Amino acid sequence: MRDDDGRDLASRDDYLWDGSGTPDPEIRRLERLLGTLGHDPAIPLARGRSLASASSSADAAAIDLHARAASRVARRPRRLLRLGLAAAVLVAIATTLVARKVTRSEWEVVRIAGSVERVPEESGRRAPAHAGALARGEIVQTSADAEATIRMGDIGRVALGPRTRVRLERSSPVGHRMELLEGTIDAVTVAPPRLFVVETRAARAVDLGCAYTMEADSTGAGLLHVTLGLVSVELGGRTSYVPAGMISAMRPGRPAGTPYSDDASPAVREAIALLDTLSRVDASGGVHRAAALSDILGASRPKDVATLWHLLSRTEGAERARVLRRMLELTPLPDGVTAKGILRGDARMLDRWGAELGLSDSPWWRFWKFTWALGW
Amino acid sequence: MQLTPRRTPGEDAALVRLARGGDEHAFGALYARYAPVVHGILLARVPRHEVADLVQDVFLLALQRLGALREPAAFGGWLVRIARHRAADFHRSARPDVLLLEAEHREAAVEPVTDDGEAARVLAVVRALPDAYRETLVLRLVEGLTGPEIAARTGLTPASVRVNLHRGMKLLRERLGRGTADA
Numbered sequence: 001m002r003d004d005d006g007r008d009l010a011s012r013d014d015y016l017w018d019g020s021g022t023p024d025p026e027i028r029r030l031e032r033l034l035g036t037l038g039h040d041p042a043i044p045l046a047r048g049r050s051l052a053s054a055s056s057s058a059d060a061a062a063i064d065l066h067a068r069a070a071s072r073v074a075r076r077p078r079r080l081l082r083l084g085l086a087a088a089v090l091v092a093i094a095t096t097l098v099a100r101k102v103t104r105s106e107w108e109v110v111r112i113a114g115s116v117e118r119v120p121e122e123s124g125r126r127a128p129a130h131a132g133a134l135a136r137g138e139i140v141q142t143s144a145d146a147e148a149t150i151r152m153g154d155i156g157r158v159a160l161g162p163r164t165r166v167r168l169e170r171s172s173p174v175g176h177r178m179e180l181l182e183g184t185i186d187a188v189t190v191a192p193p194r195l196f197v198v199e200t201r202a203a204r205a206v207d208l209g210c211a212y213t214m215e216a217d218s219t220g221a222g223l224l225h226v227t228l229g230l231v232s233v234e235l236g237g238r239t240s241y242v243p244a245g246m247i248s249a250m251r252p253g254r255p256a257g258t259p260y261s262d263d264a265s266p267a268v269r270e271a272i273a274l275l276d277t278l279s280r281v282d283a284s285g286g287v288h289r290a291a292a293l294s295d296i297l298g299a300s301r302p303k304d305v306a307t308l309w310h311l312l313s314r315t316e317g318a319e320r321a322r323v324l325r326r327m328l329e330l331t332p333l334p335d336g337v338t339a340k341g342i343l344r345g346d347a348r349m350l351d352r353w354g355a356e357l358g359l360s361d362s363p364w365w366r367f368w369k370f371t372w373a374l375g376w
Numbered sequence: 377m378q379l380t381p382r383r384t385p386g387e388d389a390a391l392v393r394l395a396r397g398g399d400e401h402a403f404g405a406l407y408a409r410y411a412p413v414v415h416g417i418l419l420a421r422v423p424r425h426e427v428a429d430l431v432q433d434v435f436l437l438a439l440q441r442l443g444a445l446r447e448p449a450a451f452g453g454w455l456v457r458i459a460r461h462r463a464a465d466f467h468r469s470a471r472p473d474v475l476l477l478e479a480e481h482r483e484a485a486v487e488p489v490t491d492d493g494e495a496a497r498v499l500a501v502v503r504a505l506p507d508a509y510r511e512t513l514v515l516r517l518v519e520g521l522t523g524p525e526i527a528a529r530t531g532l533t534p535a536s537v538r539v540n541l542h543r544g545m546k547l548l549r550e551r552l553g554r555g556t557a558d559a
Contacts, residue, residue, distance in 0.1 A: 016516070016541050017523040026549065027517070033495045034502075034518040037424070039415035039431070194429070234425055316493055345493040 036347045105153040105171050107134040114146025114162075134168045141165040142183070152176050155196060156189030161215075169199070184215040188228075203235045203250040212242075216250060224248045225262060230358065233257070238314075241359035243306055249273065258310045261303055271295040272307070275314065293319055297326040305331050309357055312342060313350055320345075331357075392448035395439070407435055410452065413529045414459045416519040420503060420511045421463035424496070430466060434459045453531030501551050509544030512537055 014021030109118070109131050116129035121137025129140060129148065140160065142148055148160045153171060160166060164183025170176060177197045188211040189196045196207040202220025205212070210229025216222030224233055226242045233240040233248045238255035242248045249257030249272075260272050271292035278289050293315070300308060308327040315323055324342055333339065334356040341349040354360050388409075394402030414434050418427045438455050445454055502513050515521045515530075523541055527534040 013538070013542050013545075016545055017538055019522055027545070030498065030517050030548075031520070033498055034514075035520060036495055037419070037499055038518045038520060039412040239425055345495065347495065 105176070107153065107168055107171050107176075108132060108151045109134060109140060109148060110151045110157075111149035112146075113148070115143040116146050116148045116160075117141050117143075134171075136168055136170065139165055139167045139181070152189070152196065155191035156187065158188075159186040161185065180214060180216050182216060182218045184213065186213050187211065200250060202252045202254075203233050203256055206232045206234060208232060208241075210244070219252045220250060221252055222250050224250065240310060241306070241354065243358060245303075246306060249276065251277070258307060258314060260307050261301075264304075265299060267295055268299050275311070289319065293322060297322060300326055300330065302330050306357060306359055309350075309354055309359060312353075313345065316345070386449065388451045389448035392442065392445065392451050396442050396448075403439060406451065410455055410529065411435075412519040412521065413452070413515065414455065416515040416521070417456060417459040417511055417530075418463055419499075419518060420514040421460075422466050424499070426466065430459075430462055434462050437462070450531075452529040456530045498552065502548060504551070505544055505547055508536075508540050509547060512540040513544045513548060516541055 015024050016027055109116075109129055112129050112131065117126045117140070118129045118134075119126050119139040119141065120135060121139075122135075134140065134150065140148060140150065142160050142162055142164045144162050146162060150158045150160070150166075152158060153176065155176060158166070158178070161184035164185065165181035166183075166185065167179045167181060169179055175195060175197070176191075177199065179199045181200075185198070187196070187198065187207065189207050191207065193208040194206050198205045198207075198214060200214075200216040200220040200222065201218070202216065202222070203224075205214060205224055208230040210226055210231055212224060212226040212228075212231050214222065214224045224231060224242060225247045226244050228244050230244070231242045233242060233250065233256040235250075235254075235256045240248045240256040240259050242259045245262055246259040247262050248259045251257065254277060257276050258272050260269060264272075274288055274292040275296070278292070293311075296307070296311070305327060308323055308330070311323045312320060312327070320343060324339060328339070333342075334353055337349045337353050337356075342353070351360065388406070391402045391406050391409075395406060411431060414431050415427060418430045418434070422430060434455070437458055441458075445451065499514075499518070502510050502517070504510075505513065511530075512526060512532075515526045516523065521529070523537050524534060526532070527537045530537075532540075
């Protein structure tokens with residue numbers, strides 16, 4: 001076989017082809033760099049043992065998906081237990097739901113207080129709300145003095161505050177999705193992670209087992225405040241993991257906001273907003289970013305490590321080094337994570353550290369979803 | 377980089393037959409074997425933050441449709457087609473603002489906007505290559521598969537994979553601005 005210039009490929013591309021022959025330094029560099037973005041084979045089977053390594057025929061029979069999910073939760077480091085007994089209760093409830101193979105998925109308006117309207121997608125005509133099932137595409141909207149509650153199958157409830165509009169996008173045993181067009185919702189779920197998703201014009205909030213309040217205006221700008229469990233906010237190549245007691249800002253056209261503690265001072269909130277929106281390459285932006293980072297790091301407490309962990313991947317160079325230095329004063333590096341790796345932006349090390357802090361939708365839920373969807 | 381071990385279609389066929397019979401361990405083994413391939417195919421086509429969910433979707437679809445697969449030994453190529461279709465579906469149904477933001481990020485590869493700096497920047501360059509090259513290069517450089525494995529698991533001929541790797545790498549070097557001593 002020959003290349004475009006008529007030369008024999010086999011004699012020149014052995015390393016690129018099958019890893020044999022003399023390694024090409026450039027390819028080796030790209031392998032090391034890009035390899036951090038590949039599929040992570042460390043899907044939990046048991047600590048220190050990957051599914052890939054266990055998938056030889058001799059080991060395959062030992063795989064127990066249910067036991068894996070359970071052992072993952074049980075083997076997590078003690079620090080994760082700080083996420084709270086409440087989260088464990090949610091998991092237990094959800095596990096119970098899985099065990100009895102939940103089938104009810106339809107959404108229902110179950111409480112109406114004040115002036116509430118429903119707008120079916122097909123007619124587009126407003127009508128006073130009544131209790132009962134919602135159809136896909138249907139909008140529920142409350143007036144200034146009204147509230148309503150929607151039951152989402154067997155997975156939880158969403159309470160609509162005044163001046164709120166939501167649209168049901170999807171309700172099925174393997175996923176529930178709604179759009180918050182504007183207003184405020186309080187959501188409580190007891191579902192496996194990622195089963196319930198709320199979208200606004202600016203962001204997507206993925207429920208990882210929790211309770212939260214979300215407010216957004218008609219552009220999608222707003223705040224997500226988590227009161228129990230964990231929510232991921234996803235937009236523009238960036239995911240923010242927002243644990244209980246933290247807030248993440250949603251801004252149209254901007255990546256998901258860096259989470260901050262709900263008792264953070266106004267100065268810290270403002271500094272985080274600056275870091276989220278100021279360019280790293282603009283000179284004047286750089287000056288303001290440095291000042292904002294000083295404010296954040298100077299005020300950071302042990303409970304703020306989640307904020308700092310997010311900043312590790314949202315800063316570079318000297319900024320990242322400053323964040324890492326402060327973070328190491330507050331919490332140790334976990335096994336398998338090095339300062340050097342963090343400084344160069346190693347995605348797997350960052351993920352591993354995040355997982356140790358409870359900031360992850362680690363892959364165990366994916367198998368859980370299999371069992372959920374297929375009734376295993 | 378550790379390259380993944382080679383598998384045979386015969387092993388796939390046996391696992392598919394077991395999985396069809398409800399053997400979750402067999403499907404788990406297929407998942408372990410093909411997750412990097414599906415991940416790579418999706419990573420070459422959709423925003424990075426969407427890949428994990430879409431990998432899940434692809435395997436769910438595969439499991440639900442496994443009974444319709446006529447030739448169990450062809451599982452790999454069949455799964456790859458599902459992954460490519462799922463990526464196409466994503467682009468058809470994705471919200472315009474998400475795609476716009478992603479496109480802006482891809483074009484603005486100068487400043488890393490995703491979370492891993494240089495790796496994300498280089499990935500953006502790979503993703504901007506022509507279809508045949510970007511998928512093959514992602515499987516080779518990101519997922520760590522060898523050329524023969526890429527051919528076996530995607531249904532492409534080894535000759536096609538080899539050409540795609542060679543030409544794609546040449547183009548990638550040019551676009552990364554490093555030139556090569558190709559001559």
